[in-house]
Amino acid sequence: MKILILGAGQVGTSVATSLASENNDITVVDTDHQRLRDLAEKLDIRTVVGHASLPSVLAQAGAEEAELLVAVTSSDEVNLIACQVAQHQFRTPTRVARLREAQYLDVAGLADPGHSAVSAAISPEQLVCRHVERLIEFPGALQVLDFAEGRAQLVAVRAVPGGALVGHELRTLREHLPPGVDARVAAIFRDGRPVKPEASTVIEVDDEVFFLADRRNILTVMSELRRLVSRPVRRILIAGGGNIGRNLARNLESRYSVKVLERSRERARGIAEDLLNSIVLVGDCADEDLLREENIDQTDVYCAMTNDDEANILSAMLAKRLGCPRVISLINRPSYAELVEGGPIDIAVSPQLVTLGALLAHIREGAPATVHSLRRGAAEAIEAVARGDRRTSRVIGRALEELELPANTIIGGIVRGDKLLIAHHDLVVEADDHVILFVMDKGEMARVSALFQTGATWL
Template identity: 75%
Template sequence: MKIIILGAGQVGSSVAAALASENNDITVVDTDSAKLKDLAERMDIRTVQGHASLPSVLGHAGAEDADMIIAVTSSDEVNLIACEIADIVYKTPTKIARLREAEYLQHPELTAKTRAAVDVAISPEALVCNHVQRLIEYPGALQALDFADGRAQLVAVRAVPGGALVGHEIRELRSHLPSHVDARVAAIFRAGLPIIPEASSRIESGDEVFFLADRRDIHTVMNELRRAERPVKRVFIAGGGNIGRNLARALEGRFSVKVLERSKERAKRIAEDLLKSIVLVGDCADEALLREENIDQTDVYCALTNDDEANILSAMLAKRLGCQRVIALINRPAYAELVEGGTIDIAVSPQQVTLSALLTWIRQGTMVRVHSLRRGMAEAIEAVAVGDRRTSKVIGRSLEELQLPDAATIGGIVRGDKLLIAHHDVVIEPNDHVIVFLVDKRQLPKVEALFRTDATWI
């Protein structure tokens, strides 16, 4: 697949790294020659220096025969114009634009398929807001991901001493759950390394466990791996930017929410926009202020400023002062890997959240949803079984008959409104949504080939 990425910033670089390893023909366009040189040295990709919205630059990058344009520069206007030029001048089939300004997103006609140049608009702020909101709704979860429009969820938790299943084999999970609840452990990461789960695999304290279940049963399964967490009532948000403000707006009807913003003028605007939240003016690293606002009685502290260092320090401070759970927004992947799982419970990477949304549109064929996991090491994929037994390699076959690569496991199948947890005798039917967990992305082509239809299969 020939893909042009406009913008060599953190998101553009992350997307290029993810796609270059999958035998795609990648070209990155940016005005910064130093960034392009660094990318070219680290990856087998082509680079073009120039303004992304200029027709000549797009032409030099190969827009005429490109399959896809991904516009992720720091300017919404450049992204929109570049997609329009790619559509009108070069007839590029698929155009994806990152849009940060909420007002653009409030006009769906900008991405209406019948007439707009942008096929897909992605808002990193909205994606991160939804991601953090889900983490707050599931206390103790490291990640909570939707499949089949929310009918099934994949949740990652860290097993801790005291959990009912810690120190026991996976096969015992079923006996611990109520008769109406079923779940599947899709993968285990121990000391950063993946373990393909078998019935005899033993869950140890500190393991990062990914399991799939019906969304109504998530809390029940989580309690088998962790001690029951107290319900979230109080949320403290540091940073009143787009993410912090939108998160407060989404939460204030269900939780007691406080927002801390350094700028007095912005804090005033936020207070006028929110209905029930308390808005404070001050520094998120001010220990006296946090004590005064009873941070020790806060259930979740979210550091969501645009400064990585401030987020890390304030989250560590809030934890030390007694906050039960702290979440920090961290742009630099190296920082996120260093701090997560220590004093800071969860490090949220906007690049990884955005990459998941992009991969859903980039993957070919029957892949309808893709989530990037473990800083891009693994993926969770929702694939639709299409065709019939003659044209499909999966339809009409039980799960034990499928020729899955070693690094892949099937967690479950969504059929209509029902989630069927993967057991060896489950038979795949047409239009089933199959949820696959892949711990080694190098084996992705084998998974894609498995769900691809052929005219003369058998």
Template identity: 50%
Template structure:
């Protein structure tokens, strides 16, 4: 596939890195020559320096025969103009734009082919906000991922010394669960090395365990792997930028939220808009300020400024002063790898969080969802199976028959996603959810239309998985 990416910032560079290893022809456009040179030194791609909103620059980038345009510059206006030009001048089949302003995101007519011609819009700040809110709901988790419109949840946790399954084989998990609850350990990482979990694989303390279950079952399953932390009630946020403001807005009605913003004019702007949040003007790396605001009584500290160093310093300080759990937004992957698991419980890469929704529109098979895991090293995909036993290598076959590449695990299936089923009762009233969850075992048979959750311990395996799920010519 020939892909043109506009913008060589964190998102653009991460997308290029994710796609360049999959036999794609990548061209990236930016007006920063040094940034382009650095990318070209480490990735096999072509670069064009210039203004991404100019037809001449887009022509130089090869848009006249491109299959896909991904416009992820820092400017909404540039991204919109580029998509419009790509449609009207170069007739590019698919156009994706990064947009921040709600005015654009909320007006579908404005993005239609007759106007700015955006096929799909992504908002990284919105994706990151949703991601952080899920972590607040599961304070013991390192990652929380949803599939099949929330019907399935995959959670990454650190196995702790003394946990019910530590020192025991993976097959023992089912013995610890109620008869009506099923789950699967999709992957293990031990000292950053992937281990494909089989029945006799023994879980060690400190292992990073990815476990998947129906949304209503995930909490009892987690209790078997580690201590459940007390629910989060008090949160302190460092940074009142787009992400900090969005997170405070999402949490303030159900939690006690304090937000620290160093810029006085910004603090004065957000304070009246966050009626249930205490907004403080100050520096989140100020030890006296944190102590005055009772940081030791906070359940969670979120460092969400635009500066990696400030986030690392503020989160580390909050942890030292007694905050139970701290999270930092870290753009540089080297920083995230260095600090997570030390003084900082969770380091989040904004680019890796946000590119998942974008990758779902790039994959060759019918992909509904992509989650980038372990800072881009692994991926979890939700693929829709099509065809029959004659036209597909997966449909009509049990998992034991499917030739999965080494390092690939089929973790679960959601069947009949449009059909409601009762998953529990609240008094006499039944609680409904759409789709039937099937936790994958060796004898599980995939049917056409199934949403199949696949875990790849190495993102280089994704291309093989896509080919496996593609329908042959025999399918009518």
């Protein structure tokens, strides 16, 4: 597939890196010569220097032959104009834009997709807010990922001493669960390396375990891998009143007691007018005395959501040292996130990886319904919809044990209607089933996508 990526920032680089290994012809456009040079040295891609919205630059980049345009520059206006030029002048079939401004998102969402300049709009701020909300809702989870519009969830937890399943084989999982509750361990990462879950696999302390279950049963399954937090979440302190911090507070304030800490007095005044039930404070999130005054030791979750990685890391570590049981930090640099997560900071949230999954769902060939990037992009969880019938599909009418899956790909379950069916070897795939797969080797994505594509006949 010929793909044109506008913007070589962190999101654009993540998209290019993910797609370059999948036999795609990729061109990246940016105004920064050095950034493009560094990217070209790492990846087998073409680069073009120039303003992404100019017709001449898009023509030079090959927009006329491109099947897909991904506009992820730092400017909403540039992204929108580039999509409009690509549609009207170059007839680019699919145009995906990253948009930060909510008003632009409203316009893009209300427009007729068949005539809109933007085929799909992605908001990093909204995606990050939703991601953090899930982490707060399920204390102890490292990731909480929705499939089939929330009917099933994939949850990552770290196995700790005292968990009922720790030290036991996976085959005993059902013995520990109440009647009517089922789950499937989709993957295990041990010391950063994948361990394929077999019936005889023994879960060890500090294993990162991904399991799939019905949303209503998540807490029950989590209790088998770790002791659940005895203190329910009531009080939340959010450091940073930017788009993410403000939206997060707005989404949480009806269910929790929320405080927002913002350094700028003027911005804090605007946030206070915007929020209904939250308390807005003016101050530095790294001020130890201020955190003590606000009873950080009685706060259940501290969320460092400023636009400064160093400030987020330091304030989260300080909040943890002062007695806050759970701290979540927004960290843009992937190297920083890998360095600090699992230490004093419980969870490092990467906006680039959260956004990458949403982008891949729109741009990946075969168009999976949902894509989640895992383990800093090393693995993916995808939701593929079975289309066609037994004659035109490689999966419909076949039991899971009959499917020709790559070695490092595991099916966790199938969502059929409103019900999650946990994967077992004799489960038969039906038309319109939402199949949830865990792909531990991204090099296998082409084979997985091909498996769910329909043909004239596969018999």
